[in-house]
Amino acid sequence: MPKHIRPLLSIATLSTLLLVVTPSHATEIKPINVVTSFSILANMTEEIGGPLVSVTSLVGPNSDAHVFNPSPAHARALANADVVVINGLGFEGWIDRLIKSSGFNGELAVASNGVQPLDFADEHESKVPEKPDHDDHGHKDKHDHGHKEAPTESHADKHDHDDVDPHAWQDLRNGQIYAANIRDALIAAMPAHRDQITTRAQQYIEEIRVLDQITRERLEPLAPPLKRIITSHDAFGYFARAYDIEFFAAQGWSTDREVSAGDMATLIREIRQDDVRALFVENMSDPRLMERIAEETGVRIGGKLYSDALSAPGTQADTYLKMFNSNVNTILQAIEP
Amino acid sequence: MVDFFWAPFADFAFMQRALVASLALGLISGPVGVLLVMRRMSLAGDAISHAVLPGAAVGYMIAGMSLPVLGLGAFITALLVALLASGVSNVTSQREDASLAAFYLMALAIGVTLVSMHGSNIDLMHLLFGSILAVDETALILIAGATTVTLILLAMIWRVLLGSSFDPLFLAQYGRSGRVANQLFMLTVVLTFVACFQTLGTLMAVGLLMLPAIAAKFWSRDIPIACLLASGFAMLSGTIGLLLSYHASLPSGPAIVLTAGVIYLTSLFVGTHDSLLIHTIRSTRHRES
Numbered sequence A: 001m002p003k004h005i006r007p008l009l010s011i012a013t014l015s016t017l018l019l020v021v022t023p024s025h026a027t028e029i030k031p032i033n034v035v036t037s038f039s040i041l042a043n044m045t046e047e048i049g050g051p052l053v054s055v056t057s058l059v060g061p062n063s064d065a066h067v068f069n070p071s072p073a074h075a076r077a078l079a080n081a082d083v084v085v086i087n088g089l090g091f092e093g094w095i096d097r098l099i100k101s102s103g104f105n106g107e108l109a110v111a112s113n114g115v116q117p118l119d120f121a122d123e124h125e126s127k128v129p130e131k132p133d134h135d136d137h138g139h140k141d142k143h144d145h146g147h148k149e150a151p152t153e154s155h156a157d158k159h160d161h162d163d164v165d166p167h168a169w170q171d172l173r174n175g176q177i178y179a180a181n182i183r184d185a186l187i188a189a190m191p192a193h194r195d196q197i198t199t200r201a202q203q204y205i206e207e208i209r210v211l212d213q214i215t216r217e218r219l220e221p222l223a224p225p226l227k228r229i230i231t232s233h234d235a236f237g238y239f240a241r242a243y244d245i246e247f248f249a250a251q252g253w254s255t256d257r258e259v260s261a262g263d264m265a266t267l268i269r270e271i272r273q274d275d276v277r278a279l280f281v282e283n284m285s286d287p288r289l290m291e292r293i294a295e296e297t298g299v300r301i302g303g304k305l306y307s308d309a310l311s312a313p314g315t316q317a318d319t320y321l322k323m324f325n326s327n328v329n330t331i332l333q334a335i336e337p
Numbered sequence B: 001m002v003d004f005f006w007a008p009f010a011d012f013a014f015m016q017r018a019l020v021a022s023l024a025l026g027l028i029s030g031p032v033g034v035l036l037v038m039r040r041m042s043l044a045g046d047a048i049s050h051a052v053l054p055g056a057a058v059g060y061m062i063a064g065m066s067l068p069v070l071g072l073g074a075f076i077t078a079l080l081v082a083l084l085a086s087g088v089s090n091v092t093s094q095r096e097d098a099s100l101a102a103f104y105l106m107a108l109a110i111g112v113t114l115v116s117m118h119g120s121n122i123d124l125m126h127l128l129f130g131s132i133l134a135v136d137e138t139a140l141i142l143i144a145g146a147t148t149v150t151l152i153l154l155a156m157i158w159r160v161l162l163g164s165s166f167d168p169l170f171l172a173q174y175g176r177s178g179r180v181a182n183q184l185f186m187l188t189v190v191l192t193f194v195a196c197f198q199t200l201g202t203l204m205a206v207g208l209l210m211l212p213a214i215a216a217k218f219w220s221r222d223i224p225i226a227c228l229l230a231s232g233f234a235m236l237s238g239t240i241g242l243l244l245s246y247h248a249s250l251p252s253g254p255a256i257v258l259t260a261g262v263i264y265l266t267s268l269f270v271g272t273h274d275s276l277l278i279h280t281i282r283s284t285r286h287r288e289s
Helices: A002-022 A039-051 A070-080 A095-102 A122-123 A137-146 A174-187 A192-221 A236-244 A261-274 A287-298 A320-335 B002-013 B013-038 B046-049 B053-063 B066-092 B096-118 B123-126 B137-166 B168-174 B176-201 B202-216 B224-249 B252-270 B278-289
Strands: A032-038 A053-059 A083-086 A107-110 A228-231 A246-249 A278-280
Touching: A032 A039, A032 A070, A032 A174, A032 A246, A039 A083, A039 A174, A039 A192, A039 A228, A039 A246, A039 A320, A053 A070, A053 B046, A107 A174, A174 A192, A174 A236, A174 A320, A174 B123, A192 A236, A192 A320, A228 A261, A236 A246, A236 B123, A261 A287, A261 B002, A261 B013, A261 B224, A278 A287, A278 A320, A287 B013, B002 B013, B002 B224, B013 B137, B013 B168, B013 B176, B013 B202, B013 B224, B046 B053, B046 B096, B046 B176, B046 B202, B053 B066, B053 B096, B066 B176, B137 B176, B168 B252, B176 B202, B202 B224, B202 B252, B224 B252
Parallel strands: A032 A053, A032 A083, A083 A107, A228 A246, A228 A278
Antiparallel strands: none
């Protein structure tokens, strides 16, 4: 209980303080420029910095950080930045060169500092039974992307990382670490506002913690066989570990190319073999394909899971917390009997 | 070997449906394609493939994602374009392909306008003209219906069509009934194309219709035989294309059309009639004598 009250108290204290101390300064507050690498970090920074920060995200909502092509405008945004927040863990392979070329020399915050990284290899292989009877090359391909691809040329569809999964924000406990890192970076950039930032951050971290607990309460009681899901993203390793959901990768399935009969067959075999309950595979080229798969296997087709980007402002997943909650709702809708 | 050819169809319902759809389409695409080639209208299919857009767009606005309604809309506008074109060419002295070009371009522009005004972020063309792997019960019934109607219509006007394919004046002699035959033929063409679009996608559908027909012309001068051959080629392309798509993970539409393309190229080189091989033999004989 005190945990809930403390932030409220400190807000109260702080606002009184502000009222008393800062009327003359209030007009002088000029927000510092923060540039984040993608939309989720931008949202976190806004939550923590509030009116003290003006946040620009290099990769906007609904955009793919993997295929990002920096433009001169992005370099200019970086050059004018006071603080730059990146995810780290190799998520933004393009950021180092961009920072160097922009001439930015302020505070660089790595939001994932201190999280326990997850190897890409650990995620699926331990859970997917070996399938000697049919092609498991798709599976290998999937992982090889993570392992061997040279960081300079992997623009295609996977991340620029060596072998750790960078999508650490998909575990809300990591989200709390992210928030703390961003808080520290903002404080370092404007020590004068330490109290205000600390209070806002504390409040935000508490919100994340509460959602984490709620999520756990919603997902944990489900019987294990319900929690078998196929996605086309390989972005939910942390989610799987934190909330005990089994994610299988849709092998060789790509959202941006035309589907072949072979792809369909492989996917259907996997669903039958792994007794998967729900399928989150996006292929907008033809929703009827998904209906065929559902019909043939009895699997349920789930909605959209957000992995690397928030949705457009004003829509259902336009903040980190809303995005996370939307994913949980989508999963529950698909797997609940 | 059995596994290679049989297992994909035995194990997966979507493969069975795709096979049935491509066999049915192959059956009608033979005669329709050959007759189009004979009448020098090989590119009419491309024109019609664009003419379906406004109807599909209106269908989508009225009923949303309902396959029969979309198909009906597509059918109506394509038929309208085809009939207007043949009507204009009957009255004026302009050739049918010129009027067809004029009308399909207007239809295409109207279609694009409708789609963009509606502002749907779902790509209508993709939804309507999906993949043969997505064929469901409704689509199969539509294909079977279109195939049946097409075959019956063709049988009714077969003699007139055959005559007029050699000699356009032949049709003129028949007067009114000749014109009716011609318009009924356009109806079968539109039916065939709309059925194909539903399953193969606009661009690929034209390939399945025309390539086997053009290939068949390298094997026989006789139209009925060419029609049978073309149907056989189309069915073969469908089957082999699906197997390729299955085993080599190629997109299904292009795999089918490429198979038909290979059949065409083979026919072009070694066909028994008018092929490159025949021409070479003839010209060497010429020189020898």
